[in-house]
Amino acid sequence: MSETAFAMTDGRVSFEGKPVLRGINLTVSSGEVVALLGANGSGKSTLVRSLLGLTPLSGGRTLIYGAAPARFRDWWRIGYVPQRLQVGGGVPATVREVVASGRIARQRRLRRTSAADRAAVADALEAVRLSDRAGDPVQSLSGGQQQRVLIARALAGEPDTYVMDEPTAGVDAETQQLLADTLAGLVLGGKTVVLVVHELGPLEPIITRGVLIREGVVAHDGPPPRPEGECARPGHDHQHPHATESVAGPLTGWQGDPR
Numbered sequence: 630m631s632e633t634a635f636a637m638t639d640g641r642v643s644f645e646g647k648p649v650l651r652g653i654n655l656t657v658s659s660g661e662v663v664a665l666l667g668a669n670g671s672g673k674s675t676l677v678r679s680l681l682g683l684t685p686l687s688g689g690r691t692l693i694y695g696a697a698p699a700r701f702r703d704w705w706r707i708g709y710v711p712q713r714l715q716v717g718g719g720v721p722a723t724v725r726e727v728v729a730s731g732r733i734a735r736q737r738r739l740r741r742t743s744a745a746d747r748a749a750v751a752d753a754l755e756a757v758r759l760s761d762r763a764g765d766p767v768q769s770l771s772g773g774q775q776q777r778v779l780i781a782r783a784l785a786g787e788p789d790t791y792v793m794d795e796p797t798a799g800v801d802a803e804t805q806q807l808l809a810d811t812l813a814g815l816v817l818g819g820k821t822v823v824l825v826v827h828e829l830g831p832l833e834p835i836i837t838r839g840v841l842i843r844e845g846v847v848a849h850d851g852p853p854p855r856p857e858g859e860c861a862r863p864g865h866d867h868q869h870p871h872a873t874e875s876v877a878g879p880l881t882g883w884q885g886d887p888r
């Protein structure tokens with residue numbers, strides 16, 4: 630039986646009295662690859678942060694593997710890639726040190742750095758093609774490279790579920806493909822992925838579900854948007870009006886496929 634990674638019921642968040650999440654119902658089961666889509670400011674990052682308990686709900690409830698965030702203990706099961714690099718600020722951390730910090734939740738259980746930790750860090754650096762920059766200060770990397778460091782940090786933790794807030798933002802096409810290939814391998818291994826994206830791009834083949842957030846509510850939850858050219862693919866079942874199919878570019882206008 631598949632586990633439930635996240636279960637939010639009537640989730641609400643307000644900032645300074647302004648409602649940002651206005652009653653979100655969202656359940657993510659193990660093995661799903663869910664894309665959170667929506668316009669700037671629709672509440673995607675707030676939803677991600679509240680799913681993880683980083684932004685407290687002002688109403689409703691949310692569970693991580695069946696536990697309220699404050700009671701959840703198995704943080705090694707979650708790999709979070711925030712929107713921007715939030716580590717190393719003012720502290721001269723190297724790329725390897727930042728990536729190795731992704732092992733901390735596991736090390737607490739194992740108590741000391743092991744060969745497995747070192748191997749996981751090396752593999753993660755290799756997966757994002759940053760092995761040759763491992764000893765460099767993370768601040769000396771470009772924005773796109775720093776994004777790859779954050780992805781490697783999540784990979785190093787070998788979590789069950791990845792939560793990624795715009796992992797492809799500011800990342801070149803080659804690295805986007807690298808991330809897509811890496812995630813495809815993880816998904817084949819049964820991992821769960823929740824990610825915020827503005828364009829599916831090379832991630833499109835692995836996305837199993839699209840959740841469109843509009844003004845703090847779920848406006849669509851179902852099949853992900855399809856890229857242009859889908860109708861030309863062999864086997865495409867021609868039953869939907871083309872007016873709703875403009876999704877090859879930014880997905881902010883996506884209305885959800887008709888069912």
Ligand SMILES: Nc1ncnc2c1ncn2[C@@H]1O[C@H](COP(=O)(O)OP(=O)(O)OP(=O)(O)O)[C@@H](O)[C@H]1O
Pocket residue numbers: 644645649667668669670671672673674675676
């Ligand atoms: N800590 C905060 N304090 C006050 N307002 C906030 C805070 N975080 C987010 N907001 C507001 O909540 C709204 C939703 O922001 P959020 O970052 O969740 O949107 P988003 O869909 O992720 O946008 P984007 O696609 O631009 O990243 C915005 O109006 C934002 O200004």
